[in-house]
Amino acid sequence: MLGKPVTHALLQSPDLKVTIMARYVATAKALFPGARVVEGDVFDPLSLLAAFEGQDAVYISLGPSRNSRPNDRMPEREGIDNIISVAQTTGIKRLALLSSLVQQYNGMNGFRWWIFDMKQEAVNKIRTCGIPYTIFYPSSFMENFDQLMMKGSNIMLAGESKALMYFIAGQDYGKQVARSFSILTNENKEYAVQGAEAYNWDNAAGIFIKHYTKKKLKPMKAPLGMLRFMGKFSTSARYTAKILEALNNYPEKFESHHTWQELGKPEITLAQYAAGL
Numbered sequence: 001m002l003g004k005p006v007t008h009a010l011l012q013s014p015d016l017k018v019t020i021m022a023r024y025v026a027t028a029k030a031l032f033p034g035a036r037v038v039e040g041d042v043f044d045p046l047s048l049l050a051a052f053e054g055q056d057a058v059y060i061s062l063g064p065s066r067n068s069r070p071n072d073r074m075p076e077r078e079g080i081d082n083i084i085s086v087a088q089t090t091g092i093k094r095l096a097l098l099s100s101l102v103q104q105y106n107g108m109n110g111f112r113w114w115i116f117d118m119k120q121e122a123v124n125k126i127r128t129c130g131i132p133y134t135i136f137y138p139s140s141f142m143e144n145f146d147q148l149m150m151k152g153s154n155i156m157l158a159g160e161s162k163a164l165m166y167f168i169a170g171q172d173y174g175k176q177v178a179r180s181f182s183i184l185t186n187e188n189k190e191y192a193v194q195g196a197e198a199y200n201w202d203n204a205a206g207i208f209i210k211h212y213t214k215k216k217l218k219p220m221k222a223p224l225g226m227l228r229f230m231g232k233f234s235t236s237a238r239y240t241a242k243i244l245e246a247l248n249n250y251p252e253k254f255e256s257h258h259t260w261q262e263l264g265k266p267e268i269t270l271a272q273y274a275a276g277l
Contacts, residue, residue, distance in 0.1 A: 001143045002098070002170050003061050004031060009174030010059070011035055015182040021051040042079030048086040057094035057181060058087060066239040070114045076122045084129045094184065096134040096177065097126050101192065102243075104137075105250040113242050132186045138173060138193035139252060140165040142273040145208045155209060155217055158240070159224030159248045161201035166194030166254060169273050172266035179263045194256040195266045201248070204270060211274035224248070 010018045011032060021040035022028035028037045040051040042062065052058065060083060062075035087095055099119055106116035126133045149156050173193055180189070199207065202219070209217045224241060231238030260266075268276075 001147045002141065002173070005143075005170035006059070006061065006174040006177050007032060007035075009171070009178045010181070013178040013182060016178065019051070019055060021048075042075050042082055043073060045082045045086055048082055049090065052086055052090040052092060055090070055092060057096065058083065058092055059096045059098075059177065059181075061098045064115055064118075064239075066236040068115075068239070069235060074118060076118050080122045080125055084125060084131075087131055088129065092131060093186070094132045094134065094181070095126055095129070096180065097122065097136070099123055099135055099137050101137045101139050101194075101252060102246050102250045105246040108251075109249060111246060111249075113246070115239070115242070116246070127188070132184075133188050134180050134184060135190045136173070136177065136193050137191065138168060139195065140167050140247065141173070142167050142169045142195075142208075142268070142270055145205070145274070146212075146277055149205075150217070151220075153215060153217055154220040155205045157201055157205060157219055157221040158227055158244050161248050163248060163250050163252055164198035164200055165204070165247065165252055166196070166198045166256070167204055167270050168193060168195035168266050169268040172268050176259065176263035176266075183262065189262075191259040191263065192255040193259060194252075194254060195268075195270075197269060198252075198254070199270070207270050208274045211271045212277060213275060214277065 007020060010016055018035065020028050020032060020035055020037045022037055023039070023041050025037050025039050029035070038051045040047040042048065062079055064074060064076065068074065099122070103116040103119040105111055106113060106120065123135055126135060145155060172195070176193065205219050209219065224244060227237055227241035227244070231241050
């Protein structure tokens with residue numbers, strides 16, 4: 001959902017020479033014809049040693065699956081540990097990490113989630129590893145609508161969406177990532193990543209449905225309590241209930257002025273994104 005648009009933006013930058021590390025080399029080469037692809041796995045330090053050799057910087061885009069359990073081996077935990085260790089060994093000059101804004105909801109209104117604990121620990125590990133770093137904190141991505149929330153002819157919603165989110169397209173975020181690698185040297189930077197328009201889920205879904213042209217869509221909403229009940233039997237449903245509770249309630253504020261000044265202002269509106277699919 002995000003790796004593809006960001007990688008395209010990095011590959012298109014005239015200032016950068018990009019190597020893609022992937023577990024499945026053939027798949028990555030099919031997605032990015034002509035790109036240099038090496039095999040690697042964040043749980044395999046030897047493969048990281050080979051992949052990082054000769055590189056200046058590493059962009060880290062990792063996340064848990066919806067079926068993850070707290071005691072599972074996690075890319076954002078054990079994987080981050082391996083990345084930092086190998087980066088220190090190979091002389092990497094910059095680490096860039098994709099985090100999220102909504103993880104800051106942890107601790108608000110009695111909310112606590114081990115996934116957000118892990119994300120915050122990953123940020124702290126990057127901050128304290130001794131390598132210059134960039135950390136990105138994105139708002140919600142427009143790609144959620146077509147790649148996660150669209151089920152058949154429905155856009156799936158849950159709970160009462162109270163909070164506004166500054167939706168951004170992965171393509172715009174990718175341009176910001178590429179720009180950051182072009183301008184940063186040895187300083188540490190943290191960027192909020194937000195689009196220009198703020199909507200709650202219900203209003204955003206209405207805009208997406210209105211401008212999506214491939215088929216007629218309609219919203220379908222379920223009570224969040226139903227997802228919580230299903231979560232007693234399904235780790236995927238439990239994950240969905242927790243992330244939606246946070247997204248529905250996190251009091252997101254616009255804080256991307258500095259990001260836009262340094263990395264460029266997002267251009268794609270939600271209506272344009274939906275119409276362009």
